[in-house]
Amino acid sequence: MAGLFSLGGQDIGIDLGTASVLIYVRGKGIVLREPSVIAVVQGSKEVKAVGAEAYRMLGRTPGNIVAARPLKDGVIADYTLTEKMLKLFLAKVLTGPRFSRPQVMVGVPSGVTEVERRAVVQAIVEAGAKRAFLIDEPLAAAIGAGIKIAEPTGSMVVDIGGGSSDIAVISLGGIVHSTSLRVAGNEFDEAIIRHIRNKYNLLIGERTAEDLKIKIGAAKLMPEDERLVAEVRGRDLITGLPKTIEVADQDIVDALQEPLDKIVQGVKGILETTPPELISDIIDRGILLSGGGSLLKNFDLLLQDATGVPVVVAENAVEAVAVGTGKALDMLHVLKDALVSSDNVLRR
Numbered sequence: 001m002a003g004l005f006s007l008g009g010q011d012i013g014i015d016l017g018t019a020s021v022l023i024y025v026r027g028k029g030i031v032l033r034e035p036s037v038i039a040v041v042q043g044s045k046e047v048k049a050v051g052a053e054a055y056r057m058l059g060r061t062p063g064n065i066v067a068a069r070p071l072k073d074g075v076i077a078d079y080t081l082t083e084k085m086l087k088l089f090l091a092k093v094l095t096g097p098r099f100s101r102p103q104v105m106v107g108v109p110s111g112v113t114e115v116e117r118r119a120v121v122q123a124i125v126e127a128g129a130k131r132a133f134l135i136d137e138p139l140a141a142a143i144g145a146g147i148k149i150a151e152p153t154g155s156m157v158v159d160i161g162g163g164s165s166d167i168a169v170i171s172l173g174g175i176v177h178s179t180s181l182r183v184a185g186n187e188f189d190e191a192i193i194r195h196i197r198n199k200y201n202l203l204i205g206e207r208t209a210e211d212l213k214i215k216i217g218a219a220k221l222m223p224e225d226e227r228l229v230a231e232v233r234g235r236d237l238i239t240g241l242p243k244t245i246e247v248a249d250q251d252i253v254d255a256l257q258e259p260l261d262k263i264v265q266g267v268k269g270i271l272e273t274t275p276p277e278l279i280s281d282i283i284d285r286g287i288l289l290s291g292g293g294s295l296l297k298n299f300d301l302l303l304q305d306a307t308g309v310p311v312v313v314a315e316n317a318v319e320a321v322a323v324g325t326g327k328a329l330d331m332l333h334v335l336k337d338a339l340v341s342s343d344n345v346l347r348r
């Protein structure tokens with residue numbers, strides 16, 4: 001905790017994600033981007049590594065050390081480990097003498113419960129913040145992508161992270177209508193593992209599946225797309241021995257059909273129940289995609305075809321939530337009804 005409260009009380013925004021944590025400091029931009037992984041000694045919970053170093057240990061630790069993701073589906077699965085991880089990340093960005101504690105704005109999926117929200121606020125305050133605020137991820141993504149959220153004009157944001165996909169219609173500084181699906185990048189990886197197992201009798205790991213998704217994956221294939229293949233290594237489920245096979249982009253498209261359809265149905269469901277005036281604005285402005293999962297090739301085209309509404313991927317898709325959390329600290333007056341604050345949550 002030493003050196004935690006510095007930078008002249010500089011306020012910070014955090015995208016506390018299932019896959020990664022991004023920290024934004026006003027005037028400096030994104031200062032930290034690390035996988036949300038922590039490695040601890042079993043039993044004592046003594047921290048061995050955090051972030052990128054702990055990520056390299058996933059699936060490779062000796063018996064007495066566990067490398068774990070303390071967040072699952074965008075919410076806290078292990079409170080103690082989340083708090084330890086946050087403290088270490090905050091200590092990395094806030095160095096120097098201890099004199100003024102920061103205000104911290106954290107982006108959370110719009111579907112998290114009261115109890116989960118309280119747990120995040122508590123963890124941030126325990127980690128050294130003077131005040132903690134929570135903002136729904138799609139609202140933060142919209143601010144981070146440069147949408148003027150305070151106007152009486154409707155915007156639709158679909159934020160696809162690792163653990164959750166948040167779909168929201170925003171107007172006048174708040175969320176008019178939203179849903180949060182626990183189907184996103186991680187579920188895409190699991191669908192790839194299942195598909196390769198069923199089709200090729202080959203068991204592959206999560207990191208291999210993620211690699212395939214990023215290198216040769218797509219939501220659909222267009223005639224102009226170059227056809228891609230990749231070599232993958234895994235365990236042959238029949239012989240039990242290591243095996244290398246070649247997988248094609250079409251395999252990944254097939255594998256992703258089911259989880260992608262769930263997201264498309266989620267977007268359609270929100271559009272079907274959005275008031276007509278706002279629908280008209282959304283058609284004018286297009287649906288904004290953000291989050292690492294939205295970088296899946298041709299996902300924008302798939303969603304556009306399915307809804308008939310133009311779709312744009314935010315230029316800063318991966319950073320939009322983190323940037324938005326930082327900027328939201330300058331917009332407390334506009335956002336007051338949309339935020340959860342530690343002043344309220346911890347008093348109860």
Ligand SMILES: Nc1ncnc2c1ncn2[C@@H]1O[C@H](COP(=O)(O)OP(=O)(O)OP(=O)(O)O)[C@@H](O)[C@H]1O
Nearest residue numbers: 017018019020074161162163164185291292293295
């Ligand atoms: N080029 C890419 N193509 C497809 N998927 C990608 C690409 N780059 C990153 N991803 C996926 O994006 C996901 C992580 O996105 P992001 O960092 O926005 O999530 P997060 O904020 O940590 O998660 P959440 O908001 O659900 O808590 C991972 O599943 C990762 O595999």
